[in-house]
Amino acid sequence: MESKKNSSLKKETIQRIISALIVAPFVVFCFVSYQSLVGLVAAIVLISSSEFFFTTIKRINSWLAITYSAIVTTYPILYGVAFRKYPMELLSVIFMVGIIVALSKVRDREIITEVYFAYSVALVYISFLLSFFIPLYDVYGAAIALLTLTLSWTYDSFAYAFGMTMGKHKFGSYYSPNKSWEGFYGGIFGTFVYILIYQFVANSLFKSNMHITPIFAVVIAITTGIMDTFGDIFESSIKRHYNVKHMGNLMPGHGGMLDRIDGLLFMTPILYILFKFFY
């Protein structure tokens, strides 16, 4: 007879597979049009920033946490829908709006800089960085954009697998002590293979016209490994400051949206730049 622990682990795994099977097609479906892509980015920003603000400043002012989530979510929407050519202008306005809201609602010199930290980081790290998907999709198309989205998940999966099975030599990261070099190299290797497979399937089945050379695939894989790792450690450092294991609880016990995209946020702009210069 199964132990109680085994059967709840099984149940959880089944739950995870089912939710992946539902969520994944939905996410892929959002790549069929520019507008749905913008909507997807906005939704992810809204969820992630809510988790972030609730972890960091909800105890200071919960109205502010909610309002800030809404404000930073306007960036991808306005950028994608109306101000595609004016990201800098938009970013500067939204930054100042958030600061002005803080000045009106928070009258406490002790904690005001913590509010500025939370707002600036959410606006730049979550909203601004994730919104690189918008020009990425616009210029390079759905296939490249979807590849970029799945690269982070792929790297994480391979890095986790290699790390669990043969991870002996740790990075020695103060904020993320469990990362190993074996996981890092294994993740890069798996990502490299994934890129080539993805391109083969995309070109054969969907006539995608992708033309990533093997060399470029290596560059992308290494970049993914490096940037995903830094993004992850950055988010971990903030979690350690607030003494939480996860930012959210989309998947109870396994973290929230921000925990899933922490590496993706650092990865996406760099990949966009790589495509811009070498593709």
Next chain:
Amino acid sequence: MESKKNSSLKKETIQRIISALIVAPFVVFCFVSYQSLVGLVAAIVLISSSEFFFTTIKRINSWLAITYSAIVTTYPILYGVAFRKYPMELLSVIFMVGIIVALSKVRDREIITEVYFAYSVALVYISFLLSFFIPLYDVYGAAIALLTLTLSWTYDSFAYAFGMTMGKHKFGSYYSPNKSWEGFYGGIFGTFVYILIYQFVANSLFKSNMHITPIFAVVIAITTGIMDTFGDIFESSIKRHYNVKHMGNLMPGHGGMLDRIDGLLFMTPILYILFKFFY
């Protein structure tokens, strides 16, 4: 015989006039070419961010304070000289570089978010916002750019004069308790007059071809008053958190560079946007 206080006040005033007479022509001279304008922006960013980092994180790590000042200063230089069309990409890279430096150099979960606060705010508020002078100069020319630079100083002077002489009704700002409505309206009025005089002189003496209508001048003046005030209060809130009267001491007793440009930083992007849409 003059009292000691009177004579040192006189001496200080003479010092201020002399330094203004030396600094002002130098600053104006920087507007003769695009490259010197970029250099001026970079120099102001370097000085202001140094003051900011020394106030906020020098006690945590003085190497970091110096390095961060250099890193945020690369934004205007690279933007102006090499990546004029890629401000977003540049900003994302420099943001991530700063975060990665923090992760390597600061192994302390208690203070790491304060480092993130300082870096994000310096990068966005000082470096990114002031760099709007670069496209402003590039697109609208030296006359408009120099007008923008001097608008902040003009508003501050008139607001101070009106506030000192007839300032009865305070804003009630927690962070900046001495601001008065009389100063605000007087500052806007003086700014409005200044714009018209500036344009008259620029067009007559320098054939500038400026075409700011009186209505637009009113809009500019009001915008200047509002944004300059918010920028000032924002900077004041940070000073109150760190319990300092000034960020720097370029003019001993009268503050540093950042204290002079705090309003200008909020003002410049909004004016740039106004010119873009209405000029």
